[in-house]
Amino acid sequence: xxxxxxxxxxxxxxxxxxxxxxxxxxxxxxxxxxxxxxxxxxxxxxxxxxxxxxxxxxxxxxxxxxxxxxxxxxxxxxxxxxxxxxxxxxxxxxxxxxxxxxxxxxxxxxxxxxxxxxxxxxxxxxxxxxxxxxxxxxxxxxxxxxxxxxxxxxxxxxxxxxxxxxxxxxxxxxxxxxxxxxxxxxxxxxxxxxxxxxxxxxxxxxxxxxxxxxxxxxxxxxxxxxxxxxxxxxxxxxxxxxxxxxxxxxxxxxxxxxxxxxxxxxxxxxxxxxxxxxxxxxxxxxxxxxxxxxxxxxxxxxxxxxxxxxxxxxxxxxxxxxxxxxxxxxxxx
Numbered sequence: 001x002x003x004x005x006x007x008x009x010x011x012x013x014x015x016x017x018x019x020x021x022x023x024x025x026x027x028x029x030x031x032x033x034x035x036x037x038x039x040x041x042x043x044x045x046x047x048x049x050x051x052x053x054x055x056x057x058x059x060x061x062x063x064x065x066x067x068x069x070x071x072x073x074x075x076x077x078x079x080x081x082x083x084x085x086x087x088x089x090x091x092x093x094x095x096x097x098x099x100x101x102x103x104x105x106x107x108x109x110x111x112x113x114x115x116x117x118x119x120x121x122x123x124x125x126x127x128x129x130x131x132x133x134x135x136x137x138x139x140x141x142x143x144x145x146x147x148x149x150x151x152x153x154x155x156x157x158x159x160x161x162x163x164x165x166x167x168x169x170x171x172x173x174x175x176x177x178x179x180x181x182x183x184x185x186x187x188x189x190x191x192x193x194x195x196x197x198x199x200x201x202x203x204x205x206x207x208x209x210x211x212x213x214x215x216x217x218x219x220x221x222x223x224x225x226x227x228x229x230x231x232x233x234x235x236x237x238x239x240x241x242x243x244x245x246x247x248x249x250x251x252x253x254x255x256x257x258x259x260x261x262x263x264x265x266x267x268x269x270x271x272x273x274x275x276x277x278x279x280x281x282x283x284x285x286x287x288x289x290x291x292x293x294x295x296x297x298x299x300x301x302x303x304x305x306x307x308x309x310x311x312x313x314x315x316x317x318x319x320x321x322x323x324x325x326x327x328x329x330x331x332x333x
Contacts, residue, residue, distance in 0.1 A: 103280035122215020172277030
C-alpha cells in the first residue's frame, strides 16, 4: 500500500509539470502581456515612457525567454512563493486565501447535501425497480440533470429573490454588506446560511441527480449477489438485508466519485458565483482570465489540478477501504 502511494505521489510530479506547462504555453500563445493590455485599455504611448515600459517588462519577467519565465514560475510555485497579481500587486496567496474559504464552504456543503439526498434516493429507486415510483424518480432526476446551472440560478434569482414574485432571499453576496461585523456568532451563521441557500441549490441539484443514478446502479448490482440471496434465505428482514448487507458494497461507485466531485464543484462554482455575486475561487478565476493575469491564472490552474490529483488518489484509497478485497502493490487480500 505504501509503495503504491509513493508511486502515485511521484507520478503527480510530471503530471503537475505537464499541466502548468500547457497552461503557460496557451497563455503565451494568446500573447498575454500586461503592458500591451494597459496600452490597449487606453494608456497612450505619450503617457508612459519607453523606459517605464521596459521596467514593467523586467518586473514581470517578460524580457526573458519563455522557458526562463516558466522555470521561475514553477520555482515560485514549488517554494510556495506565489508572487503578486498583475492587477493590483497584491500577494497571490492573500487573494486566494480570501476566496478559497467561501468556495470550500459552498463545495463541501453542496457535496454533503448531494450525498445525503442521493444515497436514500438511489436505494429507494433500486429496491422498487421498474415500478411507477422508480420511473417517477428516474424521470425527475434526469430532468434535473439536464437543466443547466446558469438557467436554474437565474430562475431562482428571478422568482425567489428579485421581488417581482417573491423576496425571500438576498440577490447578491454571501453575507450582508452592512452590520455583518457587529453580529454575534449565531447571527452570522444564520446570515450566511440565508445568503448561500440559493447558490447551494444551484450547485447541488444536478450533482445529487447524477449521484443517485450511480447509487441505484450500485444497489441493483449488490442485491443480486449471492450473499444477499443467502441473507434473504435465512429469513433476515429485508430492511436489514438492504441497509446492513447490501449498502456497503453499493457505496463503492459513489465513494470513488467523491474525490472527483470536489474539483468539479469548484470548477462549476465559476458560473454560480458569478450569477450570485460571490467572490470565491470561481469569480477570481474568471476575473484573472479576463484581465489576463497569467501568474494568478497558472496558480489557480495548478491549485485545481493538484486538488484533482489528490481527489483521485483519495478515491483510490477509499475504494480499498470500502472493499477489503481490493489491495494495492500486489498484496494478497
